Amino acid sequence: MKCTYSCQSDAHVMARRQFLGTLTGGVVVGGLGALTSPAAAAELKRKDMRVMVIYMSGGVSQLETWDPKPKTDTGGPFRAIPTSVPGTHICELLPLTAQHMDKLALVRSIDTKNGDHGKGNYQMTYGRNQMPGVEYPHLGAVCAKGLERPDNPLPGHIRVGGGSRGSDAAYLGPKYASVGVNGKPPANSARATNLAAETDALRNKFRRKANDHFLKERRTAKTDIYTQSYEQALQLMERRDVFDVSKEPAKEHEKYGKHQLGNQCLMARRLLENNIPFVQVSHSNYDTHNENFNFHFEQLGEFDQAYAALIGDLHERGMLETTLVVVMSEFGRTPRINKYYGRDHWGTAWSVCLGGAKVKPGAVVGKTNANGTKVIEREVDHGDLFHTYLSAVGLDSRGTFDIGGRAQLLADPAAVGISELIM
Amino acid sequence: MKLETNKTHILHQWKHGRPMIACCFDPTGQYLVSSSEDFSLQRWDLKDGKKIAWPAHDSWIKDIAFLPDGETVISAGCDDRLIFWPTAAEKPTPIREVVAHKGWIRSIDVKPDGSLIATGGNDKVVKIWDPNGKLVRQFVGHERDVYSVFFHPKENVLLSGDLDGKVHQWNVADGKLLRTFDAKELxxxxxxxxxxxxxxxxxxxxxxxKTIACIGLHKATNPLGAVNEPIVVLFNWEDGKKLRAQPGAGIKAIGWQVEFLADGTEVAACGGSGGGYLLFFKTAEDKPYHTLKLPDTARDMSMHPNGLQVATAHHDGHIRISQMTEKVPAPKADTAKKK
Structure with missing residues (x-):
């Protein structure tokens, strides 16, 4: 999905270039390593934990969402409304979400000390500050590996909204890199109409025989990856309907909203129901340097409908207790309202909303001052949040992956999860 | 004094201190009432610029209108409400409050005979009220937020414009949608x-x-970054045909308000990343024939009943009154007296 920011920062140009570079990167491939604790792995498998991220591209305003400051010099025109949690108010632009706040939690005290789109995106989705020459895996890759379902042929790290493979798994290997889907079955995933099933089976049998012969003498990690990729692709072809959101009934489309985010959230629910460990959708665009209030009114109307439908469905279907849903951005927006009725980039005092899995329902962590210009209680940053997300799905965020005999930390060891948010 | 738009100059500059949103002259020409981001209304005495401010709404006030006698001013809030105030009271308190819309009320207009009030807002509905705040009827048909409402001064019709650039003409008597002007450029x-x-x-x-003018913006290559140009679109009232588009001379701004002057020319206020301007157009020409750069971005404009002054509301916390005539020289100082 094309995402145009108003500030035209280079980070987005680079991200696109990097993304395009991955288009030739092949298909799903296997990785090495295992969870540090087999007992923990068994526990996770039993619970089928999942993670979903709704990424509010451009930086959604905390004042127009989770931390309103009505009738202050920074509050803007929108009012705060009560929610299903007594004493917790959110912005009036989220009336449907407000009814689900008893299932969700807020962190209102984030200071990421950053106002750059690219760096903020990296912070929030990789849990670390970006450093030249060092690569870490994306939250989705960590979850795909940490919550891996060996019996599920579907990719474990999916970006809804199109595109192809991401290069975001670092040392975890391409098996855990993101796969872009767009609500339709992946391109070329159906058997060619002029190829009979029997012929295809014979063809694959012959390929396997040739492979086996080759591997007897010249087996390497790369050939293993190739073999696994092929087998996974074959299995994925059997499940191609999972990716077809048009299979959902019309009333479901109506409920989520007939707009891109509604479609993506419905697609995400479908993927989560099919036991995909990590799904990310994005909603564009909140980089509202101009007419912040008009654009938040417009965008959050879509978000509120789709998000409330999703949380309601996950709850009703009994999936919320095993599904962490995080609503995040690269940063928030300035309390100061500029002369174009806009708000600018702001990483100093902002919020995320999360819920499900082991997150304490109805919790509110942290506090900003009266007009939202600084954190005054329980300051946290992106690293702390990353630990929190992993803990919420039962992963030991201080643990390691064994990658080719080398222990790799799941998260930044300098950060600490928000323990009071986890049940 | 005669209208000489190319000699327009700033006559008064009055400071409130917080970013201004809207302003409106009272029909008798005694006061100007404005609103600002501090949720207050301000009343400015036009004789001396003296200000009285009072807390008014639980949200911002996007538009202001007067009943024709000037004794009652109505504020349209982003908190669903219309509030009627006694214009000249020492400490204005509400005469009545009406929960009028769901969410922002973006625009209010009063029928010139004072018999009806029209409002429109983010709930996509246009509503007609009597002067006592009683709902008379409502018009449903806009697919996006209603940004502007305007009573025709002679015919019993109302125009309402929305985010899509659609301008609906409604029969006020029965609520029938009569026709739609498509200002899609906006x-x-x-x-x-x-x-x-x-x-x-x-x-x-x-x-x-004979002509209606609709103002807004076009060339929005970067909406979130305030990259756009003001534009006025003119229609022939009789047959509804588009006459011309009048872009705003390459200025990066939103066109907020347009008014016709007594000589049939237009004055428009615009503001944005390119600053604040008054633009002057002739209906037969595409380009503004005159522009006046204002000291700060403008967000609203109101025409004085004498037709020779416009007030503009500015982000820098000022109200500015511009005089569209030749500048009257200041009286010479009495040097003998000073000595």
Missing amino acids: HTYNGGQQVHYGGVRDIALSPDG
């Missing part, structure tokens, strides 16, 4: 940013009743 959908932007920010009718 709407942009940016696929990259996935936002709708623009809207009919204001509507005006020429003194001869």
Whole structure:
């Protein structure tokens, strides 16, 4: 999905270039390593934990969402409304979400000390500050590996909204890199109409025989990856309907909203129901340097409908207790309202909303001052949040992956999860 | 004094201190009432610029209108409410409050005979009220937020403009949609940013009743970054045909308000990343024949009943009154007296 920011920062140009570079990167491939604790792995498998991220591209305003400051010099025109949690108010632009706040939690005290789109995106989705020459895996890759379902042929790290493979798994290997889907079955995933099933089976049998012969003498990690990729692709072809959101009934489309985010959230629910460990959708665009209030009114109307439908469905279907849903951005927006009725980039005092899995329902962590210009209680940053997300799905965020005999930390060891948010 | 728009100059500059949103002259020419981001209303005495401010709404006030006698001013809030105030009271308190819309009320207009009030807002509905705040009827048909409402001064019709650039003409008597002017130039959908932007920010009718003007913005190459140009779109009232588009001389701004002057020309206020301007157009020409740069971005404009002054509301916390005549020289200082 094309995402145009108003500030035209280079980070987005680079991200696109990097993304395009991955288009030739092949298909799903296997990785090495295992969870540090087999007992923990068994526990996770039993619970089928999942993670979903709704990424509010451009930086959604905390004042127009989770931390309103009505009738202050920074509050803007929108009012705060009560929610299903007594004493917790959110912005009036989220009336449907407000009814689900008893299932969700807020962190209102984030200071990421950053106002750059690219760096903020990296912070929030990789849990670390970006450093030249060092690569870490994306939250989705960590979850795909940490919550891996060996019996599920579907990719474990999916970006809804199109595109192809991401290069975001670092040392975890391409098996855990993101796969872009767009609500339709992946391109070329159906058997060619002029190829009979029997012929295809014979063809694959012959390929396997040739492979086996080759591997007897010249087996390497790369050939293993190739073999696994092929087998996974074959299995994925059997499940191609999972990716077809048009299979959902019309009333479901109506409920989520007939707009891109509604479609993506419905697609995400479908993927989560099919036991995909990590799904990310994005909603564009909140980089509202101009007419912040008009654009938040417009965008959050879509978000509120789709998000409330999703949380309601996950709850009703009994999936919320095993599904962490995080609503995040690269940063928030300035309390100061500029002369174009806009708000600018702001990483100093902002919020995320999360819920499900082991997150304490109805919790509110942290506090900003009266007009939202600084954190005054329980300051946290992106690293702390990353630990929190992993803990919420039962992963030991201080643990390691064994990658080719080398222990790799799941998260930044300098950060600490928000323990009071986890049940 | 005669109208000489190319000699327009700032006559008064009055400071409130917080960013201003809207302003409106009272029909008797005694006061100007304005609103600001501090949720207050301010009343300015035009004789001396003396200000009285009072807390008014639980949200911002996007538009202000007077009943024709000037004794009652009505504020349209982003908190669903219309509030009626006694204009000249020492400490104004509400005469009545009406929960009028769901969410923002973006525009209010009073029928010139004072018999009806029209409002429109983010709930996409246009509503007609009597002067006592009783709902008379409502018009449903806009597909996006209603940005502007305008009573025709002679015919019993109302125009309402929306974010899509659609201007609906309604029969006030029965609520029937009579026709739609398509000012599509005023709407942009940016696929990259996935936002709708623009809207009919204001509507005006020429003194001869032959032309309507709709103002907003176009060339919105970066809506979220305030990259756009003001534009006025003119229609022939009789047959509804588009006459011309009048872009705003390359200025990066939103066209907020347009008014016709007594000589049939237009004055428009615009503001944005390129600053604040008054633009002057002739209906037969595409380009402004005169521009006046204002000291700060403008967000609203109101025409004085004498037709020779416009007030503008500015982000820098000022109200500015511009005089569209030749500058009157200041009286010479009495040097003998000083000595």
